[in-house]
Amino acid sequence: MKRTSENQRVTEIIGILSGCYPDVKTQLDHGDAFQLLVATILSAQCTDRQVNRVTPGLFRKFPNPQAFADADPTLLENLVRPTGYFRSKARHIRECARAIIGQYGGRVPDSLDALIKLPGVGRKTANVVLGAAFGQQTIVVDTHVKRIARRLGLTGSADPGRIEQDLMKVIPKAAWSAFSLQLIYLGREYCIARKPRCAVCPLNALCPSAIRPEESPEKLDGRDDA
Template sequence: MDKTLTGKKRRVRRINRILGEVYPYATAELDFESPFELLVATVLSAQTTDVRVNAITPELFRRFPDSAAMADADEQELSDIIKPTGFYKAKTASLLGLSAALVQRHGGQVPDSLDELVKLPGVGRKTAFVVLGNAFGRPGITVDTHFGRLARRLGMTQQQDPVKVEREVAALFEPKDWTALSNRLVFHGRRICHSRRPACGACPVAQLCPSYGEGETNPELAKQLLKYELAPGREDLLEKMLAGASRRQLRAEGYPLSA
């Protein structure tokens, strides 16, 4: 599809602009009020859904509102709260460790640098870039499962290693676009470009996608594949979801959402 690097850049940047129009509210879908809350929520999001994490973090942060409180938490009490997110023993150890490290090394505050974040227990590059981009406004490419899949399908890279994906994709865009691109690809991957059966016929960037045809191309059948069930008589919910409204926003508007 791309004959030159310049042509590739033009195509993928156009994809980013279109997804920006389709998902104008694309942000991290974890609920948070501070860098610490986003850091903790991102650690908890490993191997589970943001919806499940958002269901337990209100109680978690009510009991442990900051790094000092969480560092002193009773291990069993903390485990009981986060158990629904899975892998709770390892996550409990990570949360206790990173909270203690924040208190001991950073005065209880979350550092705003990649080098310092990745030194915290349970924090890798993906988690660090989520926090840097969404809590501190520092550009970064966040390569999770959705991002990697879409970056390959959209012809941005053929790499499988997350760090190589991050570097190749970053080279195609201006740094100011990295965080927004990350959020938009994750939104798109969760709603339309699914892993097993992408809804190609309902995809706004289908004409720019070298992988078009891997999924359902019939528009009506593709529409049925769009994620999140609609409540009867609330077809407007679909349009809001495709526009990128977060589940928190939709719940606040009174929309009943399935898990």
């Protein structure tokens, strides 16, 4: 009975999120799979808005993988500097471009196993590309998804890989990509890290961590580390 009740709660969560955010997509501006890959690498420890300020000029200067592979390291570092960790990001992008040219003829691979072998590409980046560029069903675990999945009680883990697996078990596969993006939207609008807007959150009644008017935000301390 408990399992049935939990399944019903998850179904209601999905329904509410789909009603609030029926048309979700990555907020990273891009023209093709490679540009999305580069933008996602740059988005680590950086906001999508800031990445979108950098990439138009970056992609004009380097329009394809070969251009990135041949890029002057110092010039590339200077262009991506506003996204933070610019030296490692520039190095990863150059190495990634070279690997794509050498191993895949300049085309971004469309499998998780291949993507995570590229320099600077982890599961989160790979899942963003697979979902947004190739239309595959993936769950992207960023800081918003990690925080909200824990607050909703959909996982008890703080490890992104484990969170991904936990969500894959309870969310229907056809909803994976949309669900993780919907959590990101929810995190930006309502389920904020330090001062969540629980009183007006559409998932309030279904969230075991929801703060009631008489309660303090410290209630979330055990579930929130982002």
